[in-house]
Amino acid sequence: MFKAKNRGVGVVGAIATSLVVLTGCASADPAEEVVVGSFAFPESEILGNIYALALENAGFEVETQFNLGPRQTTVPALEDGSIDLMPEYNGNLLFFYDTENEARSTSEVDAALETNVPEGFQVLNSSPAQDKDAYVVTQATADEFDLVTIGDLSRLEPFSLGANPQFAELPYGLPGLASVYGVTDVTFVPIEDFGGPDTVKALVDDAVQVADIYTTSPALTAENLVVLEDPENLIASQNVIPLLNSDIYSDELAAVLNEISAALSTEDLIELRTRVEGDEKAQASTAAQDWLEAEGLLD
Amino acid sequence: MMKAGLQEFSELTSEDCRMSWLFDNFDLVAELTLNHAALSFTPIFLGFVIALVLGWTANRWLLFRSWIIAGGSILYTIPSLPLFVILPYILGTRITDERNIIVALTIYALAILIRTVAEAFAAVPTDAIEASRAIGYSSWNRFWHVEFPLAGPVLLAGLRVVSASTIALVSVGAIIGSANLGYLFTNGKQRDFLEMILIGIGASFLIALVFDILLVLLGRLLMPWNKRTSLITNGRRILSSKGA
Amino acid sequence: MQFFLDALRWLTDPANYVAGSVSPLPIQDRVAEHLWYTFVSVLIATLIALPLGLFIGHTGRGRQFVIGFTGAMRALPTLGLLMALFLIVGSTVPFTQAAFVASIIALVILAIPSILAGGYAGVESVDPQTVDSGRAIGMTEMQILLRIEIPLSLPLIIAGIRAATLQVIATTVIASYISLGGLGAIIASGIGLYDNERILGGAILVTVLALVVDGFLAILQRLTTIRGSSQALPKKQNVRRRSHGSTAVAVKAVDERKEYVQSKK
Numbered sequence: 089m090f091k092a093k094n095r096g097v098g099v100v101g102a103i104a105t106s107l108v109v110l111t112g113c114a115s116a117d118p119a120e121e122v123v124v125g126s127f128a129f130p131e132s133e134i135l136g137n138i139y140a141l142a143l144e145n146a147g148f149e150v151e152t153q154f155n156l157g158p159r160q161t162t163v164p165a166l167e168d169g170s171i172d173l174m175p176e177y178n179g180n181l182l183f184f185y186d187t188e189n190e191a192r193s194t195s196e197v198d199a200a201l202e203t204n205v206p207e208g209f210q211v212l213n214s215s216p217a218q219d220k221d222a223y224v225v226t227q228a229t230a231d232e233f234d235l236v237t238i239g240d241l242s243r244l245e246p247f248s249l250g251a252n253p254q255f256a257e258l259p260y261g262l263p264g265l266a267s268v269y270g271v272t273d274v275t276f277v278p279i280e281d282f283g284g285p286d287t288v289k290a291l292v293d294d295a296v297q298v299a300d301i302y303t304t305s306p307a308l309t310a311e312n313l314v315v316l317e318d319p320e321n322l323i324a325s326q327n328v329i330p331l332l333n334s335d336i337y338s339d340e341l342a343a344v345l346n347e348i349s350a351a352l353s354t355e356d357l358i359e360l361r362t363r364v365e366g367d368e369k370a371q372a373s374t375a376a377q378d379w380l381e382a383e384g385l386l387d
Numbered sequence: 388m389m390k391a392g393l394q395e396f397s398e399l400t401s402e403d404c405r406m407s408w409l410f411d412n413f414d415l416v417a418e419l420t421l422n423h424a425a426l427s428f429t430p431i432f433l434g435f436v437i438a439l440v441l442g443w444t445a446n447r448w449l450l451f452r453s454w455i456i457a458g459g460s461i462l463y464t465i466p467s468l469p470l471f472v473i474l475p476y477i478l479g480t481r482i483t484d485e486r487n488i489i490v491a492l493t494i495y496a497l498a499i500l501i502r503t504v505a506e507a508f509a510a511v512p513t514d515a516i517e518a519s520r521a522i523g524y525s526s527w528n529r530f531w532h533v534e535f536p537l538a539g540p541v542l543l544a545g546l547r548v549v550s551a552s553t554i555a556l557v558s559v560g561a562i563i564g565s566a567n568l569g570y571l572f573t574n575g576k577q578r579d580f581l582e583m584i585l586i587g588i589g590a591s592f593l594i595a596l597v598f599d600i601l602l603v604l605l606g607r608l609l610m611p612w613n614k615r616t617s618l619i620t621n622g623r624r625i626l627s628s629k630g631a
Numbered sequence: 632m633q634f635f636l637d638a639l640r641w642l643t644d645p646a647n648y649v650a651g652s653v654s655p656l657p658i659q660d661r662v663a664e665h666l667w668y669t670f671v672s673v674l675i676a677t678l679i680a681l682p683l684g685l686f687i688g689h690t691g692r693g694r695q696f697v698i699g700f701t702g703a704m705r706a707l708p709t710l711g712l713l714m715a716l717f718l719i720v721g722s723t724v725p726f727t728q729a730a731f732v733a734s735i736i737a738l739v740i741l742a743i744p745s746i747l748a749g750g751y752a753g754v755e756s757v758d759p760q761t762v763d764s765g766r767a768i769g770m771t772e773m774q775i776l777l778r779i780e781i782p783l784s785l786p787l788i789i790a791g792i793r794a795a796t797l798q799v800i801a802t803t804v805i806a807s808y809i810s811l812g813g814l815g816a817i818i819a820s821g822i823g824l825y826d827n828e829r830i831l832g833g834a835i836l837v838t839v840l841a842l843v844v845d846g847f848l849a850i851l852q853r854l855t856t857i858r859g860s861s862q863a864l865p866k867k868q869n870v871r872r873r874s875h876g877s878t879a880v881a882v883k884a885v886d887e888r889k890e891y892v893q894s895k896k
Binding site: 128129130133153154155156157161164165168169170171281284285364365369371 | 408412415481482483484561562563564566570573574576577578579580583
């Protein structure tokens with residue numbers, strides 16, 4: 089009886105130990121591999137998929153680590169080598185490195201990024217496709233208070249504003265709202281989902297009167313929302329741009345990514361998001377694949 | 388009756404029924420499920436081994452016992468999400484390293500198991516231990532041939548509890564990008580897609596069921612003298628679990 | 632180590648306790664919210680699960696169900712439950728209430744198994760001889776439940792509530808990812824702003840809160856443990872101990888019955 093039990097224990101122990109060892113070994117990273125990351129919202133996952141699928145098609149070895157979190161997680165992940173490539177947005181990336189920067193237009197921001205991206209990293213060409221933060225209100229609110237520009241929000245004071253936690257400290261967020269447009273009587277409601285369904289719902293239910301919903305969101309048309317105009321250029325351009333670890337740079341890699349950037353438009357982003365977040369609920373990878381094929385970028 | 392049932396089933400799937408999502412994306416769900424199961428296994432196993440050592444020590448030297456059990460209680464209360472986030476900085480691992488999640492889950496498994504193991508060994512009748520001492524068993528032999536087998540049923544019950552709660556906890560790792568069933572929850576929420584979430588919950592239950600069956604079979608294999616895996620008799624054993 | 636000190640410094644900084652600050656501060660508001668959510672959910676769960684557990688324990692019916700149910704519920708992924716509920720509730724309830732309602736439902740569901748198990752196990756653990764003596768002197772089933780079984784089960788019932796409370800406190804942290812308040816909001820904003828002080832500070836707060844509440848319930852559990860009863864076992868235990876305490880209660884019941892009978896005469 090004891091003998092049988094001992095043998096059983098021995099066998100189980102051997103299997104288990106080897107599994108543990110294997111699990112440990114699995115985290116070893118081969119070189120010559122591109123690890124593509126993304127932020128934790130659908131649009132970024134779509135863009136990450138576009139990069140990954142195109143690079144794989146061009147013969148690169150690709151691994152993916154999507155939905156890591158906000159820039160505050162992805163930048164350290166780039167720095168410690170967990171990921172090599174990120175689909176970024178030039179404006180917000182610039183502010184991450186230099187919170188005082190005055191650059192606003194696409195060319196200004198791109199130029200400023202060249203100097204501000206730290207040693208060991210670089211950006212490639214930016215895309216005409218943009219996904220900007222925006223101050224958004226419902227049609228009803230806009231009509232009632234005659235809101236056209238962000239500055240008109242002073243007529244709405246005091247009001248609640250919903251956005252992700254970073255917004256309270258970003259230059260185009262509350263601080264900018266106060267300093268550039270003089271709107272100060274705002275109650276900030278942090279909502280974790282980057283202008284996603286919660287933020288939209290909060291706005292539509294009037295839990296907040298203004299929300300930061302990104303300009304490619306399908307909800308803007310679906311819910312008949314109004315994007316307030318920004319005459320003072322508070323909100324910088326947010327063109328899609330690849331950020332990568334210089335170690336993986338090669339002309340072939342750059343060619344693939346620059347080709348994607350050139351072909352991508354803001355309308356494309358809206359359409360991709362509608363496919364993934366709207367009624368169809370397509371998977372991000374499916375939508376990415378279809379877009380690449382339609383653009384003739386896959387051979 | 389079978390024919391009618393099949394007919395209804397095919398009508399359902401030919402409609403725009405969202406369960407077709409599962410069929411379309413079966414690869415994705417399968418991959419996430421396997422990864423989820425793999426992530427769950429190591430913490431359960433490691434936690435058990437470490438808890439065995441600690442629990443047995445706690446039982447032998449009563450001085451350590453209160454320390455170890457108190458330590459377990461404190462570990463138990465550390466909230467999971469911040470631990471996942473902070474661990475790379477403490478361990479010095481890369482941010483996306485899966486070992487972060489495994490270490491955190493092992494800590495939680497330990498927290499539950501320490502108490503279970505200590506109680507299991509405490510419940511071994513002193514007569515049996517005295518008898519084995521009288522016969523001349525060494526400490527080591529006594530542990531493997533007397534205490535461990537007698538503590539077995541309670542240990543198994545504790546393992547089953549830890550197995551279920553570890554599997555449930557793995558999904559929280561998706562918030563920091565771990566590729567497991569939790570992705571179905573976060574992505575489903577972001578896209579307002581309930582079916583994805585429900586499928587994820589189902590798959591998670593499935594893993595838990597499989598692990599549980601395996602554990603019961605393991606118990607029968609290693610402890611053939613128990614006719615039936617003894618279910619929890621003392622209510623205290625039912626009452627440990629770890630929330631997210 | 633430096634992290635820890637930074638976090639402690641953040642926690643003791645009075646600026647973080649100023650009322651009316653931008654969410655997620657001030658700290659005391661979040662602590663209060665967290666406690667409130669915990670209290671409401673555990674209360675509702677107790678109201679639902681405890682009577683059921685007591686009933687199952689007393690009658691012995693549905694025993695298999697309890698064991699199977701508690702086991703299965705332990706495997707429920709809390710993140711999935713929260714997300715699913717928010718989507719379901721969110722489609723009918725306006726935003727400000729949706730997070731609260733969805734979270735409370737999820738927390739109640741999570742708390743029920745432990746409390747159910749506590750009630751059932753508590754009643755099960757009462758020495759059957761005590762229950763029989765109660766029956767022998769003519770107590771009704773209800774009287775047995777109220778006068779004998781519940782008082783003797785209290786430690787295990789409270790143990791169940793303790794386990795449930797810990798789980799609820801921990802899960803409330805995750806619920807901040809569906810915009811619920813509480814201490815999770817501090818942690819979530821820390822993650823979003825890459826502020827390790829906040830993340831760790833929030834984590835320390837939750838841990839301390841959990842330890843305090845658990846400690847309080849542990850004292851309560853000890854207070855309700857009758858000396859010498861099956862609950863109060865010394866460190867190295869032999870499980871089959873005579874329960875003297877239950878005899879004491881039975882004797883008390885017998886005395887009361889005698890008085891009652893005499894007063895009727």
